[in-house]
Amino acid sequence: MRDNASAGGRTGDGATEVLLVVAPDPELDAEAAERPVRRLRSEIAALDVDSVRAASTGPAPAGAKGADPVTAGAIVVALGASGGVLTALVDTVRDWLARSAARHRVTVTIDGDTIELEHASDTERRHLIDAYVRRHSGG
Structure with missing residues (x-):
């Protein structure tokens, strides 16, 4: 099994692992930040993906009170x-971000190539996303 440092690449069976890291709006408390991340994970699971799982980040540090919101938002998606x-x-x-009034940020990583999705105009975001998807489709 891959940890989150190495997730985001090809698996032995030809599938692609995509690492999504959701950085919730810093204005939200931990519980309020976790709810939208759970909704995003549920929406992703409804897609035609091989699997969706939390990224392995190892044990929590001694004395930690729950998961760090960024760590809790680390998701590995296996695509066929x-x-x-x-x-x-x-x-x-992208749609999840657009529906949210909060200032969440999501990084998407495949094979060490990362794109950060957050506050950009629809046109800027579309151009960046299209270029990123082209780099990782079909190959």
């Missing part, structure tokens, strides 16, 4: 070899 699912995944994240 068939095309189109990456586009659907990124569109789902």
Whole structure:
């Protein structure tokens, strides 16, 4: 099993692992930040993906009171070899961000290539996402 440092690449069976790290709006408390991350994870699970799991980050430090919101928002998504699912995944994240009034930020990493999705105009975001998806589709 991969840990979150190495997640975000190809698996032995030709699937692609995508690491999503959700940085919740810093104005939210831990519980309020966790709810939208759970909704995003549920929306991703409804897609035609092979699996969705929390990224392994190891044990919590001694004295920690619960998970760090950023760590709690680390998700590994395994995509099958068939095309189109990456586009659907990124569109789902983009739509989730657009529906939220909070200032969440999501980083998407594949094979060490990371894109950060947050506050950008719709046009800027679309151009960045399209270029990123093209780099990782079909190959």
